[in-house]
Amino acid sequence: MVYKFGIIGLPNVGKSALFNKITKLNIPSKNFPFCTIDPNIGVVSVFDGRLKKIAYCVSSKNIVYSIVTLIDIAGLVKGASKGEGLGNKFLEKIRECNALIHVVRCFKNTNIIHIYNDINPIRDIDIINTELLLSDLDLCERIIKKGSLRQSANDRNQKVSLNLINRCIRQLQSGFALRDIIFSKDEWKKLKQYQFLTLKPVIYILNMESNIDIDFSLDNVFKNNNFNKSTVFSIILNENNNTKINNMNYELSKKNIFYIDFINCNTIIKKVCDALKLKMFFTAGPKEVRSWIFKKGETALQISKLIHTDFSKGFIRAQIISYDDLIKYCNISKIRKLGKIRSEGKKYIVQDGDIINFLFNI
Ligand SMILES: Nc1nc2c(ncn2[C@@H]2O[C@H](COP(=O)(O)OP(=O)(O)OP(=O)(O)O)[C@@H](O)[C@H]2O)c(=O)[nH]1
Ligand SMILES: [Mg+2]
Structure with missing residues (x-):
């Protein structure tokens, strides 16, 4: 199976720009909201420095990196689940992804349109997450309506119980993602078939271009206590910026924060793989050395x-x-x-x- 990672976020925040950087493609990334309508799909190699060393030892000239699929999805706006903006049909595209890469605008450049006019990363994150929550709530209701729930404890098939769905509904209604619930292995297995959006691992990319942006965004983002341990943050600097970050006051290792500049942004894919606990094994012979992704x-x-x-x-x-x-x-x-x-x-x-x-x- 090829893992799929979906890039989500508000319109005009740099999702396609990031997609282009990682995939080395050149899809439109323009200064107007809803530039992307149909999803863009790219295939990305997952680099791993070990392959070259293995190839040297087995005298192989051919290296084949394992791949993942990256999907750049149209921007979501407040009310998307009720049809605002491009509506919520793109949320369905997200359902098939194994993990989400959530791009958040932190750069202040006033030449670039912000759909809500001001720069406010926490509000923006909240808007997207609310849409994901609403979509999952809708899914819970559809599951109940469909009536295919487990009726009794003796019913030993793949059906979920009404209790479990009600637990999910309560979580979503209090504004929290399903990934924050501790499920049993069996519950996980049963819920997996529905592809809940808020059950998927998420990596936040704070898109910024200067030190000022960094102070501003980190301060705001991490003061917000809605983020739990499972959240991984990455930070990407704008292409045009050469500023080195020297004066960081944050305890980076504790927060799972990674600094990545635009040049190295394909390392994001490796970080997403790590967040998903994906591992690599290798096959090696004179003909080729190849990496394969598997789950821990x-x-x-x-x-x-x-x-x-x-x-x-x-x-x-x-x-x-x-x-x-x-x-x-x-x-x-x-x-x-x-x-x-x-x-x-x-x-x-x-x-x-x-x-x-x-x-x-x-
Ligand atoms: N100044 C600045 N501009 C950026 C940055 N990242 C992206 N942009 C610009 O912002 C505009 C929007 O970028 P896109 O990549 O098209 O944004 P998007 O999120 O894909 O937008 P939609 O497809 O409309 O949802 C483009 O003009 C980019 O060049 C950044 O870090 N700094
Ligand atoms: Mg786009």
């Missing part, structure tokens, strides 16, 4: 499907070298002689950095 906790059998369904159908075992061993000895025959190639079965929990050769028989 997945087994050898589960990830073998990513490469080919034959691998899982005829799975025999997985031969594994850890990344550290490969780099340390940098020679496969030596690693074999040292007994550092492990044989693992279907249930092995794959670790980040594993270099895997699947043995299968079909």
